[in-house]
Amino acid sequence: MNISIRPEQPADIDEIYELNKLVFGQDNEAKLVDHVRQGSNFIPQLSLVAFSDDELIGYILFSQITISNGDYRHLSLGLTSMVVHSDYQKRGIGAKLITYGLQKAADLGFTDVFVFGHEYYFPKFGFLPANRWNIKPPFEAPAEVFMALELIPNALSNVSGIVEYPIEFSVM
Numbered sequence: 376m377n378i379s380i381r382p383e384q385p386a387d388i389d390e391i392y393e394l395n396k397l398v399f400g401q402d403n404e405a406k407l408v409d410h411v412r413q414g415s416n417f418i419p420q421l422s423l424v425a426f427s428d429d430e431l432i433g434y435i436l437f438s439q440i441t442i443s444n445g446d447y448r449h450l451s452l453g454l455t456s457m458v459v460h461s462d463y464q465k466r467g468i469g470a471k472l473i474t475y476g477l478q479k480a481a482d483l484g485f486t487d488v489f490v491f492g493h494e495y496y497f498p499k500f501g502f503l504p505a506n507r508w509n510i511k512p513p514f515e516a517p518a519e520v521f522m523a524l525e526l527i528p529n530a531l532s533n534v535s536g537i538v539e540y541p542i543e544f545s546v547m
């Protein structure tokens with residue numbers, strides 16, 4: 376299977392919506408992606424599509440978030456959304472999207488990434504529970520599902536606080 380990954384183009388947007396709607400069985404996630412795309416925290420280079428030949432079969436979106444602690448603000452990145460077509464799951468396409476996205480994020484100068492996600496999946500890529508840095512989500516959640524990854528060693532050593540999700544996320 377020949378998988379290629381590239382940043383989204385305008386012509387992909389409807390297909391990304393439909394892929395999210397299909398895999399999730401409703402369109403909350405699809406709407407979230409559209410909202411983030413229209414907001415100021417969207418980074419076009421980190422909205423990535425995966426193709427098998429000409430078919431769009433995967434998508435990943437990283438967008439800007441902030442960790443705040445009093446007056447202190449740390450600019451970071453959230454893995455906002457990720458989906459692989461049901462017919463293509465468990466073949467490493469999700470892993471390819473994450474690995475590609477993390478490298479692009481590092482190239483763009485981001486130092487760390489946060490995710491809410493499966494605690495058995497994301498640690499494979501180096502994500503660890505964010506509470507080890509005393510960084511918390513803005514709502515109650517099991518500690519193991521809120522994770523962070525340092526793209527640069529010790530990037531989070533002097534960071535603690537609460538993650539602020541931008542207003543675009545209120546669609547959820």
Ligand SMILES: CC(C)(COP(=O)(O)OP(=O)(O)OC[C@H]1O[C@@H](n2cnc3c(N)ncnc32)[C@H](O)[C@@H]1OP(=O)(O)O)[C@@H](O)C(=O)NCCC(=O)NCCS
Nearest residue numbers: 457458459463464465466467468469470491492493495496
């Ligand atoms: C979560 C999701 C994006 C993962 O995508 P994926 O392409 O299936 O991911 P991968 O193939 O990299 O890994 C999935 C599993 O397949 C396994 N796998 C990877 N390559 C494989 C291969 N060549 N052969 C067999 N298994 C493989 C992985 O080890 C992993 O195993 P695990 O389930 O025990 O962790 C996809 O399942 C999905 O779209 N789910 C619904 C949407 C969703 O929940 N999104 C939110 C994610 S937080």
